[in-house]
Amino acid sequence: MARPLARVLRTALASAAFAALGAASALQAGTTTVFAAASLKNAMDEIAGVYKAETGNDLLPSFAGSSKLARQIQQGAPAQIFISANPGWMDTLEQDGLLAEGSRQDLLLNSIVLIAGPGTAPDLSVTIGPDTDLAAMLGDDRLAMALVDAVPAGIYGKAALTSLGLWDAVEPKVAQADNVRAALRLVGSGEAPMGIVYATDAAADAEVRVLDTFPADSHPAIVYPAAILAEGDTVETRAAFAFLTGPEARAIFKRHGFGIAGE
Template identity: 65%
Template sequence: MVRSALSRVFGIVCVAATPATVAAEEIIVFAAASMTSALAEIETNFEAATGHDLVVSLAGSSALARQIQQGAPADIFISASTDWMDRIEADGLIEEGSRFDLLGNSIVLAAFGTETAPVEIGPDLDLAGLLGDGRLAMALVDSVPAGVYGKAALESLGLWDDVEAQVAQADNVRAALAFVAAGEAPYGIVYATDAAAEDNVTIVGTFPPDTHPAIVYPAADLASRDVPAEAEFLAYLRGPEARAAFERQGFTVLTE
């Protein structure tokens, strides 16, 4: 069951057991919003294969990390940023030895519509000119990983000062993408995987990887609860079925 983490910070949904699922366990997963499409597929397949109930809460990694720090009940955390996982680990909130790097991604410039011409992303890009009077949609640039990566890339290219006043910030990268898909912003900076999942946007350029920190999604077992099926789900994430789901969405799978 995929739910917004911001609407159920501390609530747990109770699922009535049936004779066929007496041994089933509920696994609560806090995951970066950019994983929405891939985790929807993984949830369906994992539940069918195991009988467990996967409860997935999606939001910006920063919001999820803060909820975990505040004691929100969760079993697994998948962040779009090593920094936020580092903070959780430093607080002693993950099981020792359970953390691993799961996925990689890239950030792109996405445009409203399906016929926008590609651009060359570099120091000479006239991004302010492309925007005109419009806005540049981004996730929160000081906390949400996609926004942090995007701001770093623009600063590296010397473009940030020209467009800062036109940035429209959203709580997470999927919300930023929605601004572009609805035509509320002509352009946005989002993950390549998100842009590829939206029919009403065009990827017009990819930011060079050397303009921003490496985009790595670490996963870990949280120390707040002890559910035996946690290990089963983490193993599933590293298996062939999950790999195929992630690759279909455009992620780079970092596990063997």
């Protein structure tokens, strides 16, 4: 009985904390909180700056793995907009009735790449395919990935390795990180010689280089859906969402390497 009770208490405390944050957020007129997948950080920070300059209002991004953000939304976290790195977590929130009706749309596209860090031989060349002996290349070292059963970048990476017949040999060598940016840092800092991240993440870190891109048919299409959350559906939120999904923000996303869904 102690463990269930402890979970109940933790949930109650978390809900109370989120409610308090929501009340505080509501007092900040002109602020729209966006829960965004960690891979969106550079682009979203730029978009928030442009939005502030043009409207005088604030876009306040909060970054983490899509799974973590979705669970926080389920617990009542005070956000108005959610951009997920895969459709699955958005599906979950939609099934829970937590999205504003009709607001969901596919926004961005991405790809996953194998990257190398600063300590890797500069002449290392890799062509990803079923014959790639990635486990042998790693030796006693680790392959950095986001959580392979929860975070989209990790899910896509595991799917690609499985499709290519490489997962069983590589799995014992995987170092899992909380989100894709954390996996990127492991490689950029030299703590792991190689990793699997989004192409946009690799472009954001000068300490890593792309060895190869995983074949598009080795994993599900990488789609970022965006939606307004039902509890935060206001005129102000709608205006912010229109900007986030509009031509100016799309141009910024493209400059950071994202594809645009539907183009």
